[in-house]
Amino acid sequence: MDWLQPHAHDSNPTPPDDDASLEIVLPDARRRVTVEALRALPGHTLPRAVIASTGHPASGPFDLSGVTLKTLIAAYAPGDWSAALVISGDGFGTRVLAEEWLGESERSILLAHTVDGRPLTRAAGLVRLIVPSETGEALRQVKWVAEIRLLP
Ligand SMILES: Nc1nc2c(c(=O)[nH]1)N[C@H]1C(S)=C(S)[C@@H](COP(=O)(O)O)O[C@H]1N2
Numbered sequence: 137m138d139w140l141q142p143h144a145h146d147s148n149p150t151p152p153d154d155d156a157s158l159e160i161v162l163p164d165a166r167r168r169v170t171v172e173a174l175r176a177l178p179g180h181t182l183p184r185a186v187i188a189s190t191g192h193p194a195s196g197p198f199d200l201s202g203v204t205l206k207t208l209i210a211a212y213a214p215g216d217w218s219a220a221l222v223i224s225g226d227g228f229g230t231r232v233l234a235e236e237w238l239g240e241s242e243r244s245i246l247l248a249h250t251v252d253g254r255p256l257t258r259a260a261g262l263v264r265l266i267v268p269s270e271t272g273e274a275l276r277q278v279k280w281v282a283e284i285r286l287l288p
């Protein structure tokens with residue numbers, strides 16, 4: 137599946153594996169980020185989030201907490217990037233432009249590890265990308281983030 141193109145709207149319910157750590161992939165290096173390391177970074181909460189989707193029941197509202205993409209990149213890969221490809225272990229993903237993560241607001245793009253104050257389970261998507269501006273078919277709400285590829 138070419139996940140950067142529009143594709144069939146079937147959500148995978150099954151995690152690809154048990155390893156919830158992710159890698160930040162730079163042009164010349166890879167940096168592993170464990171869930172524990174993610175939890176150690178300054179946090180952010182998106183209140184009353186709903187994951188809406190045509191053809192599926194919506195889930196939520198819940199309070200999603202984690203680390204903004206801006207904070208993660210500033211901590212692990214500071215630089216002048218144009219975009220990030222956020223890719224899951226099951227071959228799903230989305231492209232995020234730098235202008236989408238550089239602003240900071242309550243609705244910032246988030247790597248979620250906590251829901252309603254409890255650890256997000258692997259089955260529920262740990263670590264999950266949340267793009268609050270996307271409210272259509274949940275195609276950017278990427279579960280099981282495995283790689284964040286930064287593009288110059
Ligand atoms: N890794 C991964 N993330 C994904 C998908 C998927 O198939 N794989 N499907 C997307 C779609 S189309 C939907 S509707 C939601 C479903 O989220 P839920 O399983 O929490 O209900 O996950 C989104 N994120």
Ligand SMILES: [Mo]
Pocket residue numbers: 145146147189190192273274275
């Ligand atoms: Mo969806």
